[in-house]
Amino acid sequence: MAFELTSERKEFLKSNYSYGFITFCGFEAVNVAPGQLESRVTIGENHRQQDGFIHAGVMATMADHTAGYAAYTLIPEDHRILTVEFKINFLRPAYGQALVCRAQVIKPGRKILICEAAVYDQRPEGEVMTAKVLATMAAVPVKDLRR
Amino acid sequence: MAFELTSERKEFLKSNYSYGFITFCGFEAVNVAPGQLESRVTIGENHRQQDGFIHAGVMATMADHTAGYAAYTLIPEDHRILTVEFKINFLRPAYGQALVCRAQVIKPGRKILICEAAVYDQRPEGEVMTAKVLATMAAVPVKDLRR
Amino acid sequence: MAFELTSERKEFLKSNYSYGFITFCGFEAVNVAPGQLESRVTIGENHRQQDGFIHAGVMATMADHTAGYAAYTLIPEDHRILTVEFKINFLRPAYGQALVCRAQVIKPGRKILICEAAVYDQRPEGEVMTAKVLATMAAVPVKDLRR
Amino acid sequence: MAFELTSERKEFLKSNYSYGFITFCGFEAVNVAPGQLESRVTIGENHRQQDGFIHAGVMATMADHTAGYAAYTLIPEDHRILTVEFKINFLRPAYGQALVCRAQVIKPGRKILICEAAVYDQRPEGEVMTAKVLATMAAVPVKDLRR
Numbered sequence: 001m002a003f004e005l006t007s008e009r010k011e012f013l014k015s016n017y018s019y020g021f022i023t024f025c026g027f028e029a030v031n032v033a034p035g036q037l038e039s040r041v042t043i044g045e046n047h048r049q050q051d052g053f054i055h056a057g058v059m060a061t062m063a064d065h066t067a068g069y070a071a072y073t074l075i076p077e078d079h080r081i082l083t084v085e086f087k088i089n090f091l092r093p094a095y096g097q098a099l100v101c102r103a104q105v106i107k108p109g110r111k112i113l114i115c116e117a118a119v120y121d122q123r124p125e126g127e128v129m130t131a132k133v134l135a136t137m138a139a140v141p142v143k144d145l146r147r
Numbered sequence: 148m149a150f151e152l153t154s155e156r157k158e159f160l161k162s163n164y165s166y167g168f169i170t171f172c173g174f175e176a177v178n179v180a181p182g183q184l185e186s187r188v189t190i191g192e193n194h195r196q197q198d199g200f201i202h203a204g205v206m207a208t209m210a211d212h213t214a215g216y217a218a219y220t221l222i223p224e225d226h227r228i229l230t231v232e233f234k235i236n237f238l239r240p241a242y243g244q245a246l247v248c249r250a251q252v253i254k255p256g257r258k259i260l261i262c263e264a265a266v267y268d269q270r271p272e273g274e275v276m277t278a279k280v281l282a283t284m285a286a287v288p289v290k291d292l293r294r
Numbered sequence: 295m296a297f298e299l300t301s302e303r304k305e306f307l308k309s310n311y312s313y314g315f316i317t318f319c320g321f322e323a324v325n326v327a328p329g330q331l332e333s334r335v336t337i338g339e340n341h342r343q344q345d346g347f348i349h350a351g352v353m354a355t356m357a358d359h360t361a362g363y364a365a366y367t368l369i370p371e372d373h374r375i376l377t378v379e380f381k382i383n384f385l386r387p388a389y390g391q392a393l394v395c396r397a398q399v400i401k402p403g404r405k406i407l408i409c410e411a412a413v414y415d416q417r418p419e420g421e422v423m424t425a426k427v428l429a430t431m432a433a434v435p436v437k438d439l440r441r
Numbered sequence: 442m443a444f445e446l447t448s449e450r451k452e453f454l455k456s457n458y459s460y461g462f463i464t465f466c467g468f469e470a471v472n473v474a475p476g477q478l479e480s481r482v483t484i485g486e487n488h489r490q491q492d493g494f495i496h497a498g499v500m501a502t503m504a505d506h507t508a509g510y511a512a513y514t515l516i517p518e519d520h521r522i523l524t525v526e527f528k529i530n531f532l533r534p535a536y537g538q539a540l541v542c543r544a545q546v547i548k549p550g551r552k553i554l555i556c557e558a559a560v561y562d563q564r565p566e567g568e569v570m571t572a573k574v575l576a577t578m579a580a581v582p583v584k585d586l587r588r
Contacts, residue, residue: 021202024193046171051292055168056215056230057208064203083203084406085430087234087381087528089555089575091548095294106573107532111405112378112432114530114573132547132555134530134575136379136430138406145198147242231553232577234381234528236408236428238401253426254385258552259525259579261383261426279400279408281383281428283526283577285553315496318487340465345586349462350505350524355498362497377497381528389588439492441536 003034005073013037017069027062029069035105037070042098054094054130059119062101063088063133067115070103071137074113079139084112086135094121094130103133113137150181152220160184164216174209176216182252184217189245201241201277206266209248210235210280214262217250218284221260226286231259233282241268241277250280260284297328299367307331311363321356323363329399331364336392348388348424353413356395357382357427361409364397365431368407373433378406380429388415388424397427407431444475446514454478458510468503470510476546478511483539495535495571500560503542504529504574508556511544512578515554520580525553527576535562535571544574554578 005013010032017029017039025047031038039062041047049055068081075081103117119131152160157179164176164186172194178185186209188194196202215228222228250264266278299307304326311323311333319341325332333356335341343349362375369375397411413425446454451473458470458480466488472479480503482488490496509522516522544558560572 016197019197020195021193021205022196025204046168048167049169050163050166051227055208056211057172057204058168060207060211060233061202061204064207068203080198082240083237085234085236085379085408085428086207087232087575089232089548089577090230091555093229093292093294106570107530114379114532116573129547132557132575134379134528134573136530145240147240232526232575234428236401236430238408253423254383261385261526263426276400279410279428281381281426281526283383310491313491314489315487315499316490319498340462342461343463344457344460345521349502350509351466351498351502352462354501354505354527355496358497358501374492376534377531379528379530380501381526383526384524387523387586387588439534441534 003074005032005034013069013073022065025058025061027065032073034073035070035108037066037073037103039066039101040098043096052095054099056090059094059099059131060088062099063117063119063131064135066101066103067117067133067135068137070105070115071113074105074108075139078142080142080145082138082140084136084138086133088131088133090131092130096121096123098122100127111139113139150221152179152181160216160220169212172205172208174212179220181220182217182255184213184220184250186213186248187245190243199242201246203237206241206246206278207235209246210264210266210278211282213248214250214264214280214282215284217252217262218260221252221255222286225289227289227292229285229287231283231285233280235278235280237278239277243268243270245269247274258286260286297368299326299328307363307367316359319352319355321359326367328367329364329402331360331367331397333360333395334392337390346389348393350384353388353393353425354382356393357411357413357425358429360395360397361411361427361429362431364399364409365407368399368402369433372436374436374439376432376434378430378432380427382425382427384425386424390415390417392416394421405433407433446473446475454510454514463506466499466502468506473514475514476511476549478507478514478544480507480542481539484537493536495540497531500535500540500572501529503540504558504560504572505576507542507544508558508574508576509578511546511556512554515546515549516580519583521583521586523579523581525577525579527574529572529574531572533571537562537564539563541568552580554580
């Protein structure tokens, strides 16, 4: 992609990534590039379910938000990203001390962007992919966001 | 369905519904019936995203967990439910004071259960469907749950 | 929905439904209403797979096309529907003498329409739902359709 | 993968790939490896829709079947693959003279296998990805396949 991000825009996207529910969940953006974003979370008891595994909703939220911000790197500054839909497959239970999510835009577009994301469980012996996502994002002008 | 739930099992499922990430998110089971579950969350600032809407991840987590517990009503007590995959469509932004999620099993099975769920935004003027989910759940014997 | 279809538009949609791959597959529109469409196919050997069941692709194609035409009932005449994505769950194998598909728009929109569809296997003892679909359709002006 | 396919098994899978609806649609397996399959179809008028594009159902059927056979390479000979569900995103319209589909198993399993597939439009100027699929397949003993 010829497209480039200014360092100001990169910093904005990284810091803007964490807000509200995402800050509450402890997710942080760690790398930003045009059409790509990588995020990370340190896992605590609040992220688990009854059997000690990391909750599917943690991975789904992380993948949705990371894919959304991968899309956000490619749109004009007066637009926002809304998730149209996503689908997530859980490949195996996650139980490690951290999760990393890597998302990329596989089809850019002015109004619709298609993204992929994968969630990796960080285990002592190395990282293992635990979820895979295929998502549709919409770029919406800020002025059209209304209740 | 001829199948019935004892009141003990109903109470167990309702109280077991909230644990770890789900308690953290504030979701509660409000109604349980064979193959069906309804949950609720009062929305706070921690559930929102940058533009004041309820985060897509809140709705995805709620729908996943509620569909999983709808499936959990139909399986033996020595089994657990793991999400194989789900797909969620967001119909419109949610911004109300609470969300309600209603899930039901549309195809029971010994090992695989297919579920639907819908999330409803509770607005002063009434409730509005904001997300729709189609999910695949696996029933796994507790003894086979391992890291 | 206050929206109404003229009988000319209904006839156009029903006859336009069958073309190219859809005619080849033998699918026909049998009922049209605003935001809704029902289609039918008589099953022959060409629709089956190795074990005698109706091929998953037959049901997927039928559900996609029927959902697309349910959306097509709600858009201006100078627009076309393109499928953005769909997800299909197969509930049980289908093997009957015909399939019926019923689709409806669950969220209309000027550019994006969200649809549901279900496929029913017609068996001597009655019809049984064999597949469920959740789909995202885009309404595109004819003039923007290009290679 | 240490797993290997005998040349007999490869030939069986390639020839078994085309049957019923798949033969009718003109799809053929061109490459088989453990956990992977590549298929091809020459496009004719019967594969198109009203605006001259290749029908979404053609790509969905091809991706489903190719992913299913990628899974079929990894299971015992007395088992069959049934599609539990798949999700397909259409990235751009396809209109070329042929399609190629490449599928691979991203998570093998004794009962459940998760697969990815992509469909590529063969254009004079080169191939372009037009659809991406994430699918869940079930391995079922032949003796349990029943109506």
